[in-house]
Amino acid sequence: MPATPFRFPSPEAIIPVIDNALRTVFARAASRRPYPDAGLPEVDMSESEKRHAAGLMRINHSGEVCAQALYQGQALTARNPEAARALREASEEETEHLAWCERRLEELGSRKSLLNPLWYAGSFALGSLAGALGDKWNLGFLAETERQVEGHLDGHLDLLPAQDVKSRAIVAQMKADEIKHAETAIAHGGAELPAPVKTAMRLTSRVLTVAAYRL
Numbered sequence: 001m002p003a004t005p006f007r008f009p010s011p012e013a014i015i016p017v018i019d020n021a022l023r024t025v026f027a028r029a030a031s032r033r034p035y036p037d038a039g040l041p042e043v044d045m046s047e048s049e050k051r052h053a054a055g056l057m058r059i060n061h062s063g064e065v066c067a068q069a070l071y072q073g074q075a076l077t078a079r080n081p082e083a084a085r086a087l088r089e090a091s092e093e094e095t096e097h098l099a100w101c102e103r104r105l106e107e108l109g110s111r112k113s114l115l116n117p118l119w120y121a122g123s124f125a126l127g128s129l130a131g132a133l134g135d136k137w138n139l140g141f142l143a144e145t146e147r148q149v150e151g152h153l154d155g156h157l158d159l160l161p162a163q164d165v166k167s168r169a170i171v172a173q174m175k176a177d178e179i180k181h182a183e184t185a186i187a188h189g190g191a192e193l194p195a196p197v198k199t200a201m202r203l204t205s206r207v208l209t210v211a212a213y214r215l
Contacts, residue, residue, distance in 0.1 A: 028102065057170075069123035072091060075131070079135050104167055
């Protein structure tokens with residue numbers, strides 16, 4: 001069956017994307033699911049431990065900002081309606097991750113990254129390009145993104161203070177969701193990305209990690 005040709009999105013399709021961008025970067029996110037750390041106690045931590053935990057949770061929050069932008073860009077340019085729907089569903093769960101990380105940052109006496117508008121713009125451009133390349137690459141990009149995010153979250157579970165059970169519960173649930181998103185993308189026909197693309201994605205992620213931890 002011939003591939004569906006690419007068509008530029010209509011103005012009606014772009015308006016919700018703009019709304020999502022403004023809400024992601026500037027508004028307070030909300031969660032429909034219970035917060036993973038609900039009912040867990042706030043424990044004593046030193047100021048340096050709090051700063052470290054906040055830096056890691058700020059990285060996670062910025063990563064979710066990027067995920068929102070990626071999936072919105074990918075869904076906007078996806079050719080297959082099923083692929084677009086899978087991307088939007090993943091985006092909705094990432095909104096909950098934003099809410100969880102945002103509230104935890106506040107509890108730790110910290111803030112979101114000042115560079116979030118930049119992260120969103122760059123990630124949206126990448127997502128739109130991935131979608132324009134075709135659905136198998138679009139979904140493959142989603143799957144690889146989720147695998148790399150899963151790896152980062154796994155590392156954060158090792159780096160977070162052992163007694164910070166609230167942050168750890170949030171990160172653990174985020175990790176479980178990312179695994180599910182990757183499996184969904186593969187099930188919908190996502191292709192394995194070339195090794196140079198994976199490497200470029202890791203290098204880009206490293207820049208975000210270093211910058212978001214401090215800014």
